Amino acid sequence: MKHDTSSDRISSALHLLHRAGQCADELFALRVGEAGLTPRQYAxxxxxxxxxxxxxxxLVERTGIDRSTMADIVRRLTARGLVQRRRTRRDARRYAVRLTDKGEGALRQAEPAARSTDERILSALAPTQRDAFLRSLSKIVSAVEPDDTGRNGRG
Known part of the structure; x- marks a missing residue:
């Protein structure tokens, strides 16, 4: 039986991005406390x-979260009294979303957790590497996220 060493670990981009996301979610959950928000709800x-x-x-355009997931997140936040949806005056088919007072409080309470999670994640890199890392993640997202036609990326 093989012993687990760092050289035996799976090093595919897919797996490592997934694991990094899991670690970030766990760190945020440990820090967020009573606000009880998930990273996507916070975003x-x-x-x-x-x-x-x-x-x-x-919100879909600003966060990159797909429409059905966004609808579920807004529904959950509304049920918790953190956001409010209402029809707009200009277009009765469109809903506008806003934070309630309770939502503003929960967001303020969660902000230190988000900052400390980001700091903990980025602390694995030298300060000179952090901006390049964030730019690289943004490039990856832009290159592989589905566009409006449902196709991925630019190619």
């Missing part, structure tokens, strides 16, 4: 806070 609430009553479509 959605941050996007709402940084927008003037965005639609769910706007």
């Amino acid at each position: 959605v609430m941050t996007a709402i806070a940084n927008s003037e009553e965005p639609s769910q479509t706007t």
Whole structure:
């Protein structure tokens, strides 16, 4: 039977990105405390806070979260009283989303957890490597995320 050494570990990009995501989710969950938000809920609430009553479509565009998942996240946040949906005056078919007072409090409470999670993740890299790492992740996301036609990437 083989002994597990670092050279025996799987080194595919797919697997390592998945594991890095799992580690980040676990770190955030440990730090977020009573706010009880998931990383994606935090991202959605941050996007709402940084927008003037965005639609769910706007949130999809800003976060990269797919439409059906976004609808589920907004539904869950609404059920918890963290966000509020209402029809817009300009387009009765469109819903605008905004944080409630409770949601603003939960977001403020979760912000230190998000910052410390980011700091912990980036601490694995030398300070001079951190910006390049974040730019590389952004390039990967841009290159492989589905476009509006449902096809992946640019090729």
